[in-house]
Amino acid sequence: MTTLGYALLGLLAREPASGYDLKRQLQAPIGFFWRARHSQIYPELARLEAIGLVTYQVVAQHDLPDKKVYTITAEGRGALRDWVATPAEAPVVRDEVLLKTFSLWLVEPAAAVALVRDQERRHVEQLQVYEGLHQQLVQRAGAALTHWDSPYFASYITLQKGIGAERQYLEWCRWVVLLLEQPA
Amino acid sequence: MTTLGYALLGLLAREPASGYDLKRQLQAPIGFFWRARHSQIYPELARLEAIGLVTYQVVAQHDLPDKKVYTITAEGRGALRDWVATPAEAPVVRDEVLLKTFSLWLVEPAAAVALVRDQERRHVEQLQVYEGLHQQLVQRAGAALTHWDSPYFASYITLQKGIGAERQYLEWCRWVVLLLEQPA
DNA sequence: GCTAGATATGTCAATAGTAACATAGTCTAC
């Protein structure tokens, strides 16, 4: 089993979804800690189906193309639970901006500021997306938000991590710009 | 050119180093935003040498095996500078712990706490490493620490990002444990 | 009628990255 497989099971454990749905979820709500393109998702779903962790039904839509709606099986849920209880690997980050920051002393402050401001803009947007998701979550979840065995609770705590990370990134961007624009 | 190539140039722009040195630096000081194994580093160095961005000399050591010490060329420095001034890709994170957290509602609180505590331990260690590097940096850099055209400045601001990220991760771990251990 | 864009699902070639294999010199502690 690949990690992406567990990511998909984690989403399907909440509700059935098509490959296309999963693709979108791997961009927005969980995209800040795991990403995948559709060219990786479709074959992975086929593999999960082949080993019996998910099943699917073709659903015809009146106004849109047909879709395959995948559902997690009891075995899939079991496999996911076992995996969660197992120690995790250390996070891996590949941040091109920080890599460029590391060599920032080679370029003029103006170019440096442009780089960091660009990143700042990106994180402002991301923060807004996550805060929107947080609002939705609080409304939908109600009391379940703080129950450890509710998927809302799990969504809530992961989302809080994302919001915290975005805020920290923003603070850093602003601090760097301040340093760079400081009169010499 | 690959991103790893620029990572290596970024390190070599500060001082000449062997593949083994670079391997170590891709673990500790810049490992939190870019990682690579030696099996990726050695071929990449050969490629950089082939296109004239670095050169090397074999250095015999009295007490240790010979090593190849790589030095960045003027072309290498130019290529690095051009790359830094170019807009960067969004950061990519692959965090297995957060992926497991997303499915944390499937396991007992005890198993959940174990997962998060394990991660907490890891980040406590990392934070200590980075804070140690910070101390070293401040001592070595002196006034250069705040000069935009000094490599110390670039190291300083990237390291601050790492320290901030570790602190944020730790805070989150402790907050989650608090929630999970809260009487129901 | 046509075009652009979203929905929807796939394949395939190429690249990036990992894990394992391979070798060899030196140091320290037993």
Add this chain to the structure above:
DNA sequence: GTAGACTATGTTACTATTGACATATCTAGC
């Protein structure tokens, strides 16, 4: 002496991931 650990450099087979290609349906606006 020797076993284990660290320095040092490489290759190779495999896996993961990306980017491009490929196709089809439906809606909305021109």
